[in-house]
Amino acid sequence: AQKITQTQPGMFVQEKEAVTLDCTYDTSDPSYGLFWYKQPSSGEMIFLIYQGSYDQQNATEGRYSLNFQKARKSANLVISASQLGDSAMYFCAMSRYNFNKFYFGSGTKLNVKP
Amino acid sequence: DTGVSQNPRHKITKRGQNVTFRCDPISEHNRLYWYRQTLGQGPEFLTYFQNEAQLEKSRLLSDRFSAERPKGSFSTLEIQRTEQGDSAMYLCASSLPSYEQYFGPGTRLTVT
Numbered sequence: 101a102q103k104i105t106q107t108q109p110g111m112f113v114q115e116k117e118a119v120t121l122d123c124t125y126d127t128s129d130p131s132y133g134l135f136w137y138k139q140p141s142s143g144e145m146i147f148l149i150y151q152g153s154y155d156q157q158n159a160t161e162g163r164y165s166l167n168f169q170k171a172r173k174s175a176n177l178v179i180s181a182s183q184l185g186d187s188a189m190y191f192c193a194m195s196r197y198n199f200n201k202f203y204f205g206s207g208t209k210l211n212v213k214p
Numbered sequence: 215d216t217g218v219s220q221n222p223r224h225k226i227t228k229r230g231q232n233v234t235f236r237c238d239p240i241s242e243h244n245r246l247y248w249y250r251q252t253l254g255q256g257p258e259f260l261t262y263f264q265n266e267a268q269l270e271k272s273r274l275l276s277d278r279f280s281a282e283r284p285k286g287s288f289s290t291l292e293i294q295r296t297e298q299g300d301s302a303m304y305l306c307a308s309s310l311p312s313y314e315q316y317f318g319p320g321t322r323l324t325v326t
Contacts, residue, residue: 104256145257145305145317170259191256196218199269200248204256 104192106205113182114213115148120167121177123192129153131197134175136166139189139207147213148190151175154195182212218318220306226324227296233298234292235321239308247315248281249305254263257305263289298324 102128108176113119137146140198151159151166167176179186192205219238227233239246244265249257260279262270265286278296283289293300303322306313 134311137317143303144319145307145315147314147316150313193256195313199245199309200264201272202257202259202264202315204249204251204258206254207256 102132102194102196103131103205104194104205106192109171109206110151110211110212112211113179116181116186118180119182119210120176121179121190121192121210123175123177123205125173125175125192125194127173127194129196132198133194133195133199134166134168135193135202136164136175136177137191137193137204138151138186139191141188145191149177173195179210184212184214186210187212216304218308220304220315220321222321223319224324226326229298230243230295231294232292232294233323234290234325235274235304235305236270237291237305237308237318239288239306241287241315243308244286245286245309245315246283247307248291249307251303251305251320252301259289260291273301287304293323298325301325311318314325319325 105124132153149161149164153199163180165178166202189207191207195202221245246263248260253255263283278294281291303320304319307317
């Protein structure tokens with residue numbers, strides 16, 4: 101069975117600092133995808149970044165990077181140069197290789213302090 | 215086209231009533247997903263459509279839940295005989311044959 105674990109219910113970071121949000125996963129599938137989504141207080145889920153299980157390099161999208169450690173089954177999100185607008189809930193998610201079904205973690209609430 | 219739309223945005227119903235929600239995906243997206251999200255939790259997968267075919271359905275969906283996408287465009291999610299435990303945000307997402315899902319604003323259901 102697929103499972104996503106986010107062990108940090110809440111995190112604080114100073115504006116302009118970097119922050120790492122933890123995510124571990126469990127799957128027996130050889131091919132899968134890992135994702136991070138942002139959910140601001142307005143409620144709409146926003147896709148941030150994707151990593152395929154066979155991708156050799158860690159994914160990056162602007163200030164977001166995914167630290168993928170396959171042997172450890174971890175997919176941590178690194179946000180560089182935090183901004184006040186980064187304050188939100190962040191969800192790690194996993195899908196099968198065909199993107200037919202997604203599994204989400206319980207989320208981490210990030211607060212960026214000025 | 216500005217994104218995925220969901221209607222209604224809020225629904226209050228009495229226990230035992232039936233409710234139906236609608237999702238209009240981004241027009242060229244053939245993939246459509248429904249999720250349920252309760253307060254403080256991540257989205258929970260309910261079902262997946264590719265065009266009009268329902269290809270995945272969570273075991274969490276009881277017989278009271280049904281979803282359709284009759285022409286491969288909009289989709290409806292119906293809950294029959296609602297229970298207080300059905301109170302949640304119901305999210306719809308769509309995508310191309312790719313990994314990036316676009317989520318709608320959700321329908322918040324309150325069962326009294």
